[in-house]
Amino acid sequence: MRRFATDRGKQLLLLSSRRLLPTTPSPSPATAAGLNYAFPFSTSSSSPVPMASPVTVDTINPKVIKCQYAVRGEIVIHAQRLQEDLQANPGSHPFDEILYCNIGNPQSLGQQPITFFREVLALCDYPGLLDRDETHALFSADAVERAWKILDGIKGLREAIAAGIAARDGYPANADDIFLTDGASPAVHMMMQLLLRSEKDGILCPIPQYPLYSASITLHGGSLVPYYLDEATGWGLELSEVKKQLEDARSKGITVRALVVINPGNPTGQVLSEDNQREIVEFCKREGLVLLADEVYQENVYVDNKKFHSFKKVSRSMGYGDKDIALVSFQSVSKGYYGECGKRGGYMEVTGFIPEVREQIYKIASVNLCSNISGQILASLVMNPPKETDESFQSYIEERDGILSSLARRAKTLEDAFNSLEGVTCNKAEGAMYLFPRLHLPQKAIEAAKAVNAAPDAFYARRLLDATGIVVVPGSGFGQVPGTWHIRCTILPQEDKIPAIVSRLKTFHEAFMAEFCD
Amino acid sequence: MRRFATDRGKQLLLLSSRRLLPTTPSPSPATAAGLNYAFPFSTSSSSPVPMASPVTVDTINPKVIKCQYAVRGEIVIHAQRLQEDLQANPGSHPFDEILYCNIGNPQSLGQQPITFFREVLALCDYPGLLDRDETHALFSADAVERAWKILDGIKGLREAIAAGIAARDGYPANADDIFLTDGASPAVHMMMQLLLRSEKDGILCPIPQYPLYSASITLHGGSLVPYYLDEATGWGLELSEVKKQLEDARSKGITVRALVVINPGNPTGQVLSEDNQREIVEFCKREGLVLLADEVYQENVYVDNKKFHSFKKVSRSMGYGDKDIALVSFQSVSKGYYGECGKRGGYMEVTGFIPEVREQIYKIASVNLCSNISGQILASLVMNPPKETDESFQSYIEERDGILSSLARRAKTLEDAFNSLEGVTCNKAEGAMYLFPRLHLPQKAIEAAKAVNAAPDAFYARRLLDATGIVVVPGSGFGQVPGTWHIRCTILPQEDKIPAIVSRLKTFHEAFMAEFCD
Known part of the structure; x- marks a missing residue:
């Protein structure tokens, strides 16, 4: 079979979208501070604006201009050009x-x-198949049965998801708490839209963070209140740091509305311990913060001594119910072992909000219309995969375990490779899909970056790309402790590509360090 | 085959979502002004808020509270209860x-x-089918060929859409101008987010309008500048009225950024004449307004003397190119003869913006991530349906024409039925999917509505629902000339249901008029 390629369309989309951009974008000066990004889109236009243009960068929403999104930023545009x-x-x-x-x-x-998953989706897309004899040769019996159930509405999709959550956690889940969304991003946007009234409202976010959070907070006009994860303890979430930042923000007149926790971590790959999660729940309850739990990597844990626990499970295990803690758990079909990014499926489980506020969430969700039905179906499938008695069970388990164990091997190989490089230290990827190695760059490299108005890690990433074709995201896109430099590298290249990546990376890094040695 | 039911999931979703709402919502007082809605969500909570709630209606984004969305409002919730x-x-x-x-x-x-369309989607979902012998018995040859093309990326989806636009208009279209979206709604939100800086920025919108526009403008903090369509001339768009409202808004210090035109009209069903469209283009060019053209009903025209012309075609035919007019055309797979609402596919074609602004649109699109791949594929299919030489062509044409001619018959039957009712006048549905009859209600009915704090058309709609099970949307959800009352009724029930609807409607209306006769 030719390579499966639903995502090729997306790649093509990205590819040709880049033609929208000016052919020689000039990177803006990047500073060394935590939340500055390497290559922000330019914030003002120096090219002459034709008189006729009713819309210029000076007359559009300044929040749009201010918003940064490095994951699909300048480095990617350059990669597509290459x-x-x-x-x-x-x-x-x-x-x-x-x-x-x-x-x-x-x-x-x-x-x-x-x-x-794909069998069920195909049958739901074209139910004419369900009545044909040939179908039994092409599809597994449980896929056919599942498609019938979905099409007949016997089992509501949100009911299926709630059942999956209950099975995962050992605590009841309510279908009415599930809001189906096109992936996790629209759910995050919805909550930011709900919570943020002005720049005097703040959201506590980990640094480093996934830039969806900073972008969404900026677009909705709020303030990001950063708390730093501790690189020295494997990107640990120290409650004392969160508390300090909360108090600091409050002293500046910021009303902090919520705490974002990404577990497993992006870009950091850490998996929180259950004790740590209990502290966080207790803290949010005490301080009156909504706990926004980004749990999209819940199926991606690669180490034996860590396990994913949902914040809902942890809070319920502490005896806290709907009246005690306002909690939103974000889930997506883009991650996990399945990695169905192009399908845009996901949900948020919303608990602990009063009915009047839930009404308002329901209203925003209505204005955005429903999420796409394939994504809805897929969300119900990933939360309810085949059971032991199903025809597909064995092959499903083989596919799943094959992917997860391969990801664990890739994570380890790449982690070791980064740690073998001079001046690079890399924490373990306990979960998620990323490594976030720290680059201890020579002063000369930092000066060379400054000379071309680039952040040092963006400079490194650009040189890496030009020399090897490997695309990584500069750490400055996620935020980092000022004066430290990182890159985010996924563990996703197929295993047969990993040796070449490691060897190209090593060769490049040695040459880079030799070129800029102090 | 059992009834095709991908949308049942969505119905179920709506069904159970309503349980989120309080069991006895109390409608707020509705006024007679154009932009007030019948049953706004309550704007403040009268129920006691538990001490622990970190989020109350008084502490969420007031724009969310202010935003109204009647199409899925109180009447629908009541219908689901019934x-x-x-x-x-x-x-x-x-x-x-x-x-x-x-x-x-x-x-x-x-x-x-x-x-x-569904054959291609199923094959793209589960490409394993493409290598199997049984597939040829189940799928048409051109569906298999199209799926291969899409999966191989031979033909980019945006290129396919651009080719479809060029074939439709007879003027070139550029793939780089196409932004793929999950239906038209996210595209509208994106443009509002881009254009609106504060409540001093306004958007000219037709009244009546589809409430997505008012909701989106409110959520993004801008001002809706209404212009009234003329019911007496079949919901004509009079440029003198638009001009008057523009000047009026400017005199109040509003910077008007854009003009929204919905063609064919929602909820009004009118189709603009080409002459009228030329005037509109000229006006936007002269006044420096972005023309936001909602063209999602472009395939839904039911009268022989009207034809759909895209605003891009009209402006190009006037000799205006990219430098002359900023134009965004919204298209969706939810409408047309195909009506694929649940798939959430669509695009906007963005022309006439300077590169620096397009960069910013690209950035917002990136923060929202790509649209779902099935919706992307479907958007490419509806813009490039089977050609005469394709195996599917005959059956495709039969399906398409069967639907469109049936819709035309249904529109006519329902229009005649409304016009046969005492005190009801109804313009022709030239296009789109709706009738928007005017109700000349007796004074006693208006007073009875007032007594229960409902807008008279909402009162009528509620009584209609309780008596017949027919769900319509009160005109006050779309805006209307103060003191006039309407309902929006789709022409979508299957033809075998129409006689019963007409007869129930007549019986109800006669009883209603008898009950409230002056």
Whole structure:
């Protein structure tokens, strides 16, 4: 079979979208502070504006201008340019393909979708198949049965998700608490839209963070209140730090509305301990904060001594119910072992809000219309995969375990590779899909970056791309302790590509360090 | 085959979502002014708030509270309650099913999807099928070929859409101008987010309008500048009225950024003449307004003397290019003869913006992530349906024409039925999916509505629902000339249901008029 390629369309989309951008974007000066980004979109236009233009960068919403989103930023645009170059002039670069280690999209790097999920989706898309004899040769019996159930509405999709959550946690879940969304991002936007009234409202966010949070807070006009994860303790979440930042924000007149926790962590890959989670729940309850739990990597844990626990399970195990803590858990079909980014499925489980506020959430959800039905179906499937008695069970388990154990091996190999490099230290990826190694760069490299108005990690990432075709995201896109530099690298390239990546990375790094040695 | 039911999931979703709402919502007082809505969500909570709640209606974003969305409002919630009643206690109401004439979702009322589109989607979902012999018995050859093309990325989806636009208009279209979206709504939100800086920025919107516009403008903090469509001339768009409202808004210090035109009209069903469109283009060019063209009903025209012309075609035919007019055309797979609401596919074609502003649109689109891949594929299919030489062509044309001619018949039958009622006048549905009859209600009915704090048309709609099970949307949800009253009724119920709807409607209306006769 030819390579499965629903995500190719998306790649093409990105590819041609880049043509929207000016051919020679000039990177803005990046500073060394935690939340500055390497290559922000330019904030003012220096090109002459034709008289006729009713819309200029000076007359659009300044929140849009201010918003930054580095994951699909300048480095990616440059990578796409190189890719076009390679197609037009093979051999024009010292590598023959671009390796996208920048975004957590497994299928775009060749991972095959889980068969059972796609069987059910195809049958739901074209139910005419269900009445045909040939179908039994092509589809598993449990996929056919599941499709019938979904199409007949026998089992509501939100009911199926609630049942999956209850089975995961050992505590009841209510279908009425589930809001189906096109992935986790629209759910995050919805909560920010709900909670943020002005820049005097703040949201506590980990640093480093996934830039969806900073972008969404900016777009909705609120303030990001950063708390730093501790790199020295494996990106630990120290409650004393959160408390300090909360008090600091309050002293500046900021009303802090919510605490964002990403577990497993993005870009950091840490998995919180249950004790740590209990502290966090207690803290949110005491301080009157909504706990926004980004749990999209709940299926991605790679170490034996850690386990994913949902914040809902943890809070229920502490005896806290709907009246005690306002909690939103975000889930997505884009992550997990399945990695179905292109399907845009997900949900948020909303608990602990009074009915009048839930009404308002329901209203925003209505204005946004329903999420796409394939994504809804897929969300119900990932939360209720085949059971032991189902025909698909064995092959499903093999596919799932094959992906997860391969990811664990890739994480370890890449972690070791980074740690073997001079001046690079890399925490373990306990979960999620990323490594976030720290670069201890020579002073000369930092000065060279400054000379071209780039953040040092963006400078490094750009040089890495030009030399090897490997695309990573500069740490400055996620925020980092001022004066420290990182890159985020996914663990998603297929295993047969990993040795080449490691060797190209090493060669590049040695040359880079030699070039800029102090 | 059992009834095709991908949208049942959505109905179920709505059904159980309503349980989020308080069991006895109290409608707020509605006024007679154009932009007030019948049953706004309550704007403050009178119930005691538990001490622990970190979020109350008084501490959330006031723009969320202010935002109204009547299409899925109180009447629908009541309808769902009745539906549950009917299931639990059959025979408990004077009707045995609820007839949803409130939203433009053809498949939720039994319309079958177009076979070719669903064949391609199923193959793209589960490409394993493409290598199997049984597949040729199940799928048309051109569906298999199209799926291969899409999966191989031979033909980019945006390129396919641009080609479809060029074929439709006879003027070139550029793939780089296409932003793929999950239906038209996110595209509208994106443009509002871009254009609106504060309440001093305004958007000219038709009244009546589809409430997505008013909701989106409110959520993004801008001002809706209304212009009234002229009911007496078949909901004509009079440029003198637009001009008057523009000047009036400017005199109040509002910077008007854009003009929204919905063509064919929602809720009004009118189709603009090409001359009228030329005037509108000229006006936007002269006044420096972005033309936001909602063209989602472009395939839904039911009268021989009208034809859909895109605003892009009209402006190009006037010799205006990218430098002359900033134009955004919204398209969706939810409408047309195909009516694929649940798939959430669509695009906006963005022309006439300077590169620096397009960069910013690209950035917002990136923060929202890509739209779902099935919706992207479907958008490419509806813009490029089977050609004459394709195996599917004949059956595709039969399906398409069958739906469109049936819609035309249904529109005419319902229009005649409304016009036959005492005190009701109804313009022709030239296009789109709706009738928007005017109710000349007796004074006693208006007083009875006032006594229960309802807008008179909401009062009528509620009584209609209770008596017949027919769900319509009160005109006050769309805006109307103060002192006039309307309802919006879709033309989507299947043809075999129409006689019963007409007869129930007549019986109800006669009884209502007799009850409240002056």
